[in-house]
Amino acid sequence: MGMKKFATAPTATLALGLFFTPTVSIAIDAIISTVASLVSPAIGNLSVMSPAMGQPDALTKKQSDALSAYDNAASDFESILDQRCAQINSNQRLPNLPGQALYLARINMMSAYKDLTDALPAKIGRPNKFGLPPAYFEAQKEPLVDEYRALFDIMEAPPANAQKSATPFKDVVDLAIAIARAKGLDPANAEAAGRISLGLFFAETNGHQNVGNGRSNTYKGSFQTGPSEDKNGRRKWAAIKPVIAAFDPALSARDDREEARAGDLDHRFNHWTAVRDALMGEHADIFPQISGIVKTLPNPIDQMKLFELIQIIPSPTRSALKSGDLVNYRISDPIMGYLRNNSIFAFGQADRARTSATVREILDAMWLYNGKFERARSKFDEIKAR
Numbered sequence: 001m002g003m004k005k006f007a008t009a010p011t012a013t014l015a016l017g018l019f020f021t022p023t024v025s026i027a028i029d030a031i032i033s034t035v036a037s038l039v040s041p042a043i044g045n046l047s048v049m050s051p052a053m054g055q056p057d058a059l060t061k062k063q064s065d066a067l068s069a070y071d072n073a074a075s076d077f078e079s080i081l082d083q084r085c086a087q088i089n090s091n092q093r094l095p096n097l098p099g100q101a102l103y104l105a106r107i108n109m110m111s112a113y114k115d116l117t118d119a120l121p122a123k124i125g126r127p128n129k130f131g132l133p134p135a136y137f138e139a140q141k142e143p144l145v146d147e148y149r150a151l152f153d154i155m156e157a158p159p160a161n162a163q164k165s166a167t168p169f170k171d172v173v174d175l176a177i178a179i180a181r182a183k184g185l186d187p188a189n190a191e192a193a194g195r196i197s198l199g200l201f202f203a204e205t206n207g208h209q210n211v212g213n214g215r216s217n218t219y220k221g222s223f224q225t226g227p228s229e230d231k232n233g234r235r236k237w238a239a240i241k242p243v244i245a246a247f248d249p250a251l252s253a254r255d256d257r258e259e260a261r262a263g264d265l266d267h268r269f270n271h272w273t274a275v276r277d278a279l280m281g282e283h284a285d286i287f288p289q290i291s292g293i294v295k296t297l298p299n300p301i302d303q304m305k306l307f308e309l310i311q312i313i314p315s316p317t318r319s320a321l322k323s324g325d326l327v328n329y330r331i332s333d334p335i336m337g338y339l340r341n342n343s344i345f346a347f348g349q350a351d352r353a354r355t356s357a358t359v360r361e362i363l364d365a366m367w368l369y370n371g372k373f374e375r376a377r378s379k380f381d382e383i384k385a386r
Contacts, residue, residue, distance in 0.1 A: 059120070066112070066119040073112035077105040078144060084151050098155050099214025102148060107346060110136055114348030131371050136347050155214040162210035163261060163270040168222070169379050172201045175276050178251050182243040183287045191384075192294055192303065193287050197279055198383075199304030199376040200311070203369055207376070209271040221268030223278030230268050233277030236284065282314070283307060289321060296326050297363075304373045305366045306359075312342045320359050327363075332356035343368045 059067065080101050087094055095101075117124045117135045128139035158164070165171050176197035180190035201222065205211050209222045218226045225233070245252035258272040267273040286307070297303050309317045313335055320329035333355045336345065344365050345351040357365070 063116075063119045066116040070109070070112040070116040073105070073109040074138075074141065074144075077102075077109045077141075080105045081144060081147050081151065084155075085147070088151070088154055094155065097215055097217070099152055102151065103215055106145070106148060107343070109141070111347045111352075113138055114351070118348060118350060133367060152214055153208075156208075156212045158208075158210035158212065159269060161265060161269065163258075163265065164209050165271040168209045168271055169198060169201070169207070170383050171272055172198050172275050173380065173383055174251060175272075176279055178244050178248050179240065179279055179284050180287045180290070181247065182240050183284060185287060185290060189290045189294065192290050192300075195300060195377065195380045196290070196303050196307050197275075197283065198380050199301075199373045200283070200307055201275070202372040202376040202379075203304070203308050203311075206372065207379075210269050210274070220266070221274040221278075222271045223268075223274055225268055225274065225278045225281065227268075229281045230266075230274070230277045233279070233281030234267065234273075236280040237276055240280070240284075282310060286310060286318075286321070293321075293326075300377055301370060301373045302363050304376065305363045305369060308366070308369060309359075309362065312344075313338050317359075327358065327360040329359050330356050331359070331362065339365075 084094070084098060084102060086092075087098075114136050121135075124134050126139050127134055128137050129142055130137065130145065173194035177190045177194040180193035185193060201207060204224045205222060211221070211224075213219050213224060216224075221230075241252065241255065255272070255276070258270055262270040262273050267277060290303075293303060293306060297306060306317070313331070316331050316335050320326050320331070323329045331339075336354060336356065339357075339362065340346040340352060344362060345354050345357065351365075
Protein backbone atom coordinates (compact mmCIF):
# COMPACT_ATOMS: atom_id res chain seq x y z
CA MET A 1 0.00 0.00 0.00
CA GLY A 2 0.92 3.58 -0.31
CA MET A 3 3.75 4.19 2.01
CA LYS A 4 6.26 1.52 2.39
CA LYS A 5 8.01 -0.73 3.03
CA PHE A 6 10.39 -2.94 4.92
CA ALA A 7 10.00 -6.61 4.13
CA THR A 8 11.94 -9.74 4.97
CA ALA A 9 14.21 -8.88 2.08
CA PRO A 10 15.65 -5.42 2.72
CA THR A 11 13.77 -3.55 0.04
CA ALA A 12 12.39 -0.06 0.44
CA THR A 13 9.44 1.06 -1.61
CA LEU A 14 6.72 3.60 -0.90
CA ALA A 15 6.90 5.62 2.31
CA LEU A 16 4.17 7.63 3.93
CA GLY A 17 6.03 10.84 4.38
CA LEU A 18 2.70 11.92 4.80
CA PHE A 19 1.96 15.35 5.93
CA PHE A 20 -0.78 15.08 3.36
CA THR A 21 0.43 12.87 0.55
CA PRO A 22 1.18 9.28 -0.37
CA THR A 23 4.94 9.26 -0.48
CA VAL A 24 8.01 7.31 -1.37
CA SER A 25 10.62 5.58 0.72
CA ILE A 26 13.78 7.20 -0.54
CA ALA A 27 16.99 7.23 1.48
CA ILE A 28 16.47 10.79 2.62
CA ASP A 29 18.35 10.90 5.88
CA ALA A 30 21.34 12.57 4.27
CA ILE A 31 19.09 14.90 2.32
CA ILE A 32 17.05 15.79 5.38
CA SER A 33 20.15 16.79 7.28
CA THR A 34 21.40 18.99 4.45
CA VAL A 35 19.52 22.24 4.41
CA ALA A 36 19.25 24.03 1.11
CA SER A 37 21.80 26.75 0.58
CA LEU A 38 19.43 29.32 -0.87
CA VAL A 39 19.60 32.65 0.89
CA SER A 40 16.19 33.77 2.10
CA PRO A 41 14.87 37.12 3.18
CA ALA A 42 15.50 37.88 6.80
CA ILE A 43 12.62 37.02 9.09
CA GLY A 44 13.38 39.66 11.63
CA ASN A 45 16.02 40.45 14.16
CA LEU A 46 15.44 37.68 16.65
CA SER A 47 16.60 38.21 20.19
CA VAL A 48 15.86 36.96 23.66
CA MET A 49 14.84 39.38 26.38
CA SER A 50 16.85 39.19 29.56
CA PRO A 51 14.50 38.96 32.56
CA ALA A 52 16.95 40.96 34.66
CA MET A 53 17.82 43.73 32.24
CA GLY A 54 14.75 43.87 30.00
CA GLN A 55 17.16 44.08 27.07
CA PRO A 56 17.64 41.67 24.16
CA ASP A 57 20.38 39.10 24.61
CA ALA A 58 22.53 38.25 21.64
CA LEU A 59 21.94 34.86 20.07
CA THR A 60 24.51 32.17 20.61
CA LYS A 61 26.22 30.77 17.54
CA LYS A 62 24.09 27.61 17.79
CA GLN A 63 20.91 29.67 17.91
CA SER A 64 22.03 31.91 15.07
CA ASP A 65 22.96 28.93 12.92
CA ALA A 66 19.60 27.27 13.63
CA LEU A 67 17.75 30.44 12.67
CA SER A 68 19.70 30.76 9.44
CA ALA A 69 19.13 27.11 8.59
CA TYR A 70 15.39 27.44 9.12
CA ASP A 71 15.26 30.66 7.13
CA ASN A 72 17.02 28.95 4.23
CA ALA A 73 14.84 25.83 4.40
CA ALA A 74 11.62 27.84 4.40
CA SER A 75 12.86 29.88 1.45
CA ASP A 76 13.80 26.71 -0.42
CA PHE A 77 10.35 25.20 0.18
CA GLU A 78 8.65 28.33 -1.12
CA SER A 79 10.95 28.45 -4.15
CA ILE A 80 10.16 24.87 -5.17
CA LEU A 81 6.44 25.49 -4.68
CA ASP A 82 6.68 28.50 -6.99
CA GLN A 83 8.59 26.47 -9.56
CA ARG A 84 6.05 23.65 -9.69
CA CYS A 85 3.15 26.07 -9.78
CA ALA A 86 4.70 27.94 -12.71
CA GLN A 87 5.35 24.69 -14.57
CA ILE A 88 1.76 23.55 -14.15
CA ASN A 89 0.26 26.91 -15.02
CA SER A 90 2.32 27.11 -18.22
CA ASN A 91 1.62 23.48 -19.17
CA GLN A 92 5.29 22.56 -19.03
CA ARG A 93 6.36 18.95 -18.84
CA LEU A 94 6.97 18.08 -15.20
CA PRO A 95 10.10 16.22 -14.13
CA ASN A 96 9.93 12.56 -13.22
CA LEU A 97 8.54 12.19 -9.68
CA PRO A 98 7.56 15.87 -9.50
CA GLY A 99 6.49 15.63 -5.86
CA GLN A 100 9.81 14.36 -4.55
CA ALA A 101 11.60 17.70 -4.34
CA LEU A 102 8.49 19.27 -2.80
CA TYR A 103 8.27 16.57 -0.17
CA LEU A 104 11.92 16.79 0.78
CA ALA A 105 11.76 20.58 0.97
CA ARG A 106 8.81 20.38 3.37
CA ILE A 107 10.61 17.80 5.49
CA ASN A 108 13.68 20.06 5.58
CA MET A 109 11.63 23.07 6.61
CA MET A 110 9.92 21.26 9.48
CA SER A 111 13.16 19.62 10.56
CA ALA A 112 15.01 22.92 10.57
CA TYR A 113 12.20 24.50 12.57
CA LYS A 114 12.42 21.75 15.22
CA ASP A 115 16.16 22.36 15.48
CA LEU A 116 15.43 26.07 15.88
CA THR A 117 12.85 25.58 18.62
CA ASP A 118 15.16 23.12 20.38
CA ALA A 119 17.90 25.75 20.36
CA LEU A 120 15.55 28.64 21.06
CA PRO A 121 12.28 27.57 22.74
CA ALA A 122 11.00 31.14 22.62
CA LYS A 123 10.42 30.61 18.90
CA ILE A 124 7.63 28.10 19.56
CA GLY A 125 4.59 29.94 18.29
CA ARG A 126 0.82 29.68 18.28
CA PRO A 127 -1.09 26.48 17.45
CA ASN A 128 -1.56 25.76 13.75
CA LYS A 129 -4.70 24.70 11.93
CA PHE A 130 -3.24 21.32 11.05
CA GLY A 131 -2.97 20.31 14.68
CA LEU A 132 0.78 19.74 14.44
CA PRO A 133 2.97 20.26 17.51
CA PRO A 134 3.93 23.95 17.47
CA ALA A 135 7.55 23.04 18.14
CA TYR A 136 7.65 21.34 14.72
CA PHE A 137 5.69 23.73 12.55
CA GLU A 138 5.37 27.50 12.40
CA ALA A 139 1.74 28.52 11.95
CA GLN A 140 2.76 31.37 9.62
CA LYS A 141 3.71 28.73 7.05
CA GLU A 142 0.16 27.34 6.77
CA PRO A 143 -0.44 28.94 3.33
CA LEU A 144 2.64 27.19 1.97
CA VAL A 145 1.34 23.80 3.05
CA ASP A 146 -2.10 24.60 1.60
CA GLU A 147 -0.38 25.29 -1.72
CA TYR A 148 1.68 22.12 -1.33
CA ARG A 149 -1.46 20.03 -0.91
CA ALA A 150 -3.15 21.70 -3.88
CA LEU A 151 -0.17 20.94 -6.10
CA PHE A 152 -0.16 17.28 -5.08
CA ASP A 153 -3.87 17.07 -5.85
CA ILE A 154 -3.06 18.18 -9.39
CA MET A 155 0.03 15.99 -9.81
CA GLU A 156 -1.72 12.91 -8.42
CA ALA A 157 -5.07 13.26 -10.16
CA PRO A 158 -6.59 9.90 -11.20
CA PRO A 159 -6.06 8.83 -14.81
CA ALA A 160 -8.90 9.47 -17.22
CA ASN A 161 -9.87 5.79 -17.37
CA ALA A 162 -10.01 5.29 -13.60
CA GLN A 163 -13.24 3.73 -12.33
CA LYS A 164 -14.46 5.55 -9.27
CA SER A 165 -17.09 4.50 -6.79
CA ALA A 166 -20.03 6.57 -5.61
CA THR A 167 -19.50 5.13 -2.12
CA PRO A 168 -15.72 4.96 -1.65
CA PHE A 169 -15.67 5.07 2.14
CA LYS A 170 -18.47 2.55 2.56
CA ASP A 171 -16.71 0.23 0.12
CA VAL A 172 -13.63 0.15 2.34
CA VAL A 173 -15.69 -0.59 5.43
CA ASP A 174 -17.87 -3.23 3.75
CA LEU A 175 -14.92 -5.07 2.27
CA ALA A 176 -12.91 -5.00 5.49
CA ILE A 177 -15.83 -6.26 7.58
CA ALA A 178 -16.58 -9.03 5.10
CA ILE A 179 -12.94 -10.13 5.05
CA ALA A 180 -12.79 -10.02 8.84
CA ARG A 181 -15.93 -12.12 9.14
CA ALA A 182 -14.48 -14.64 6.70
CA LYS A 183 -11.43 -14.78 8.96
CA GLY A 184 -13.67 -15.71 11.89
CA LEU A 185 -14.02 -12.40 13.72
CA ASP A 186 -17.12 -11.65 15.77
CA PRO A 187 -19.25 -8.60 14.81
CA ALA A 188 -17.53 -6.18 17.21
CA ASN A 189 -14.03 -7.04 16.07
CA ALA A 190 -15.09 -7.16 12.43
CA GLU A 191 -16.39 -3.64 12.87
CA ALA A 192 -13.03 -2.62 14.31
CA ALA A 193 -11.41 -4.05 11.17
CA GLY A 194 -13.66 -1.80 9.10
CA ARG A 195 -12.74 1.27 11.11
CA ILE A 196 -9.02 0.50 10.98
CA SER A 197 -9.12 -0.11 7.23
CA LEU A 198 -10.84 3.20 6.62
CA GLY A 199 -8.00 4.79 8.55
CA LEU A 200 -5.53 3.14 6.19
CA PHE A 201 -7.39 4.57 3.19
CA PHE A 202 -7.01 8.07 4.62
CA ALA A 203 -3.37 7.47 5.53
CA GLU A 204 -2.54 6.20 2.07
CA THR A 205 -4.39 8.72 -0.09
CA ASN A 206 -5.97 11.34 2.17
CA GLY A 207 -9.28 9.66 1.39
CA HIS A 208 -9.05 10.17 -2.40
CA GLN A 209 -9.76 7.23 -4.67
CA ASN A 210 -7.77 6.07 -7.69
CA VAL A 211 -4.97 8.60 -7.25
CA GLY A 212 -1.55 8.49 -8.82
CA ASN A 213 1.63 9.19 -6.91
CA GLY A 214 3.86 12.21 -7.33
CA ARG A 215 6.75 10.44 -5.63
CA SER A 216 6.61 6.94 -7.10
CA ASN A 217 6.18 5.31 -10.47
CA THR A 218 5.28 2.03 -8.79
CA TYR A 219 2.54 2.68 -6.26
CA LYS A 220 -0.87 3.71 -7.51
CA GLY A 221 -4.57 3.67 -6.74
CA SER A 222 -6.83 3.94 -3.73
CA PHE A 223 -4.52 1.98 -1.43
CA GLN A 224 -1.25 2.79 -3.23
CA THR A 225 -0.24 -0.76 -4.04
CA GLY A 226 2.45 -1.96 -6.38
CA PRO A 227 1.74 -4.47 -9.17
CA SER A 228 3.03 -7.48 -7.23
CA GLU A 229 0.98 -6.58 -4.17
CA ASP A 230 -2.13 -6.19 -6.25
CA LYS A 231 -1.57 -9.55 -7.90
CA ASN A 232 -1.00 -11.23 -4.55
CA GLY A 233 -4.16 -9.67 -3.14
CA ARG A 234 -6.23 -10.82 -6.11
CA ARG A 235 -5.01 -14.37 -5.60
CA LYS A 236 -5.87 -14.33 -1.90
CA TRP A 237 -9.28 -12.81 -2.61
CA ALA A 238 -10.13 -15.56 -5.06
CA ALA A 239 -9.42 -18.09 -2.33
CA ILE A 240 -11.60 -16.43 0.30
CA LYS A 241 -14.44 -15.19 -1.90
CA PRO A 242 -16.53 -18.43 -1.72
CA VAL A 243 -16.64 -18.06 2.06
CA ILE A 244 -17.78 -14.44 1.76
CA ALA A 245 -20.33 -15.27 -0.92
CA ALA A 246 -21.96 -17.78 1.43
CA PHE A 247 -22.81 -15.18 4.10
CA ASP A 248 -22.91 -11.99 1.99
CA PRO A 249 -24.19 -12.75 -1.51
CA ALA A 250 -24.88 -9.07 -2.17
CA LEU A 251 -21.26 -8.12 -1.63
CA SER A 252 -20.15 -11.05 -3.78
CA ALA A 253 -22.46 -9.88 -6.55
CA ARG A 254 -21.04 -6.36 -6.30
CA ASP A 255 -17.59 -7.87 -6.62
CA ASP A 256 -18.60 -9.72 -9.77
CA ARG A 257 -19.87 -6.48 -11.30
CA GLU A 258 -16.70 -4.61 -10.45
CA GLU A 259 -14.51 -7.39 -11.86
CA ALA A 260 -16.46 -7.28 -15.11
CA ARG A 261 -16.28 -3.50 -15.16
CA ALA A 262 -12.53 -3.49 -14.61
CA GLY A 263 -11.86 -6.01 -17.35
CA ASP A 264 -8.28 -5.54 -18.55
CA LEU A 265 -7.86 -2.24 -16.68
CA ASP A 266 -5.13 -2.07 -14.06
CA HIS A 267 -7.19 -3.20 -11.06
CA ARG A 268 -5.55 -0.55 -8.91
CA PHE A 269 -7.60 2.05 -10.78
CA ASN A 270 -10.94 0.48 -9.99
CA HIS A 271 -11.60 1.64 -6.44
CA TRP A 272 -13.37 -1.53 -5.33
CA THR A 273 -10.78 -3.97 -6.62
CA ALA A 274 -7.90 -1.77 -5.43
CA VAL A 275 -9.20 -1.73 -1.86
CA ARG A 276 -10.11 -5.41 -1.90
CA ASP A 277 -6.74 -6.60 -3.17
CA ALA A 278 -4.77 -4.29 -0.90
CA LEU A 279 -6.57 -5.46 2.23
CA MET A 280 -6.15 -9.08 1.27
CA GLY A 281 -2.50 -8.64 0.38
CA GLU A 282 -1.34 -6.99 3.58
CA HIS A 283 -3.79 -6.90 6.43
CA ALA A 284 -6.24 -9.76 6.22
CA ASP A 285 -3.77 -12.13 7.87
CA ILE A 286 -3.52 -9.76 10.86
CA PHE A 287 -7.29 -9.35 11.26
CA PRO A 288 -7.58 -12.42 13.53
CA GLN A 289 -5.35 -10.62 16.04
CA ILE A 290 -7.61 -7.57 16.27
CA SER A 291 -9.25 -8.72 19.50
CA GLY A 292 -5.90 -8.76 21.29
CA ILE A 293 -4.77 -5.55 19.60
CA VAL A 294 -7.90 -3.71 20.77
CA LYS A 295 -7.30 -4.86 24.34
CA THR A 296 -3.67 -3.76 24.26
CA LEU A 297 -4.37 -0.53 22.36
CA PRO A 298 -7.89 0.61 23.31
CA ASN A 299 -7.46 3.95 21.51
CA PRO A 300 -8.85 3.55 17.95
CA ILE A 301 -6.21 5.96 16.62
CA ASP A 302 -3.44 3.79 18.05
CA GLN A 303 -5.01 0.77 16.37
CA MET A 304 -4.90 2.55 13.02
CA LYS A 305 -1.31 3.57 13.62
CA LEU A 306 -0.30 0.00 14.35
CA PHE A 307 -1.82 -1.22 11.09
CA GLU A 308 -0.08 1.61 9.27
CA LEU A 309 3.16 0.31 10.75
CA ILE A 310 2.33 -2.99 9.09
CA GLN A 311 2.40 -0.93 5.90
CA ILE A 312 5.73 0.69 6.66
CA ILE A 313 7.71 -2.00 8.49
CA PRO A 314 5.65 -5.20 8.17
CA SER A 315 8.17 -7.75 9.39
CA PRO A 316 9.22 -5.89 12.56
CA THR A 317 5.60 -5.08 13.38
CA ARG A 318 4.59 -8.70 13.06
CA SER A 319 7.49 -9.63 15.33
CA ALA A 320 6.24 -7.10 17.86
CA LEU A 321 2.76 -8.63 17.73
CA LYS A 322 4.23 -12.06 18.41
CA SER A 323 6.44 -10.87 21.25
CA GLY A 324 3.78 -10.90 23.96
CA ASP A 325 4.75 -7.33 24.96
CA LEU A 326 3.68 -5.23 22.02
CA VAL A 327 4.06 -1.71 23.38
CA ASN A 328 7.49 -2.33 24.91
CA TYR A 329 8.92 -4.20 21.93
CA ARG A 330 11.97 -2.27 20.77
CA ILE A 331 12.79 -1.62 17.13
CA SER A 332 16.34 -0.59 16.27
CA ASP A 333 18.52 0.43 13.35
CA PRO A 334 18.44 -0.08 10.41
CA ILE A 335 14.65 -0.13 10.74
CA MET A 336 14.64 3.38 12.19
CA GLY A 337 15.60 4.62 8.73
CA TYR A 338 12.34 3.29 7.30
CA LEU A 339 10.43 5.11 10.02
CA ARG A 340 12.22 8.38 9.28
CA ASN A 341 11.41 7.93 5.61
CA ASN A 342 7.78 7.86 6.66
CA SER A 343 7.90 11.08 8.69
CA ILE A 344 8.40 9.29 12.03
CA PHE A 345 11.39 10.57 14.02
CA ALA A 346 12.23 12.59 10.92
CA PHE A 347 12.25 16.15 12.24
CA GLY A 348 15.18 17.70 14.01
CA GLN A 349 18.61 16.40 14.83
CA ALA A 350 17.55 14.85 18.15
CA ASP A 351 14.85 12.69 16.56
CA ARG A 352 17.02 11.70 13.62
CA ALA A 353 19.80 10.62 15.94
CA ARG A 354 17.67 7.98 17.63
CA THR A 355 18.85 4.45 17.02
CA SER A 356 15.90 2.61 18.59
CA ALA A 357 12.39 3.11 19.92
CA THR A 358 9.65 1.03 21.50
CA VAL A 359 6.38 0.49 19.67
CA ARG A 360 4.72 2.82 22.18
CA GLU A 361 7.25 5.55 21.40
CA ILE A 362 6.78 5.00 17.68
CA LEU A 363 3.00 5.29 17.93
CA ASP A 364 3.38 8.53 19.88
CA ALA A 365 5.77 9.84 17.22
CA MET A 366 3.22 9.24 14.44
CA TRP A 367 1.51 12.56 15.15
CA LEU A 368 1.43 13.53 11.48
CA TYR A 369 -1.16 10.78 11.02
CA ASN A 370 -3.50 11.97 13.76
CA GLY A 371 -5.60 14.29 11.63
CA LYS A 372 -6.17 11.71 8.91
CA PHE A 373 -7.11 9.03 11.38
CA GLU A 374 -9.50 11.36 13.19
CA ARG A 375 -11.20 12.10 9.88
CA ALA A 376 -11.43 8.38 9.18
CA ARG A 377 -12.97 7.69 12.57
CA SER A 378 -15.53 10.46 12.03
CA LYS A 379 -16.39 9.13 8.57
CA PHE A 380 -16.72 5.61 9.96
CA ASP A 381 -19.18 6.86 12.58
CA GLU A 382 -21.22 8.51 9.81
CA ILE A 383 -21.34 5.28 7.84
CA LYS A 384 -22.41 3.25 10.84
CA ALA A 385 -25.09 5.81 11.77
CA ARG A 386 -26.67 5.34 8.35
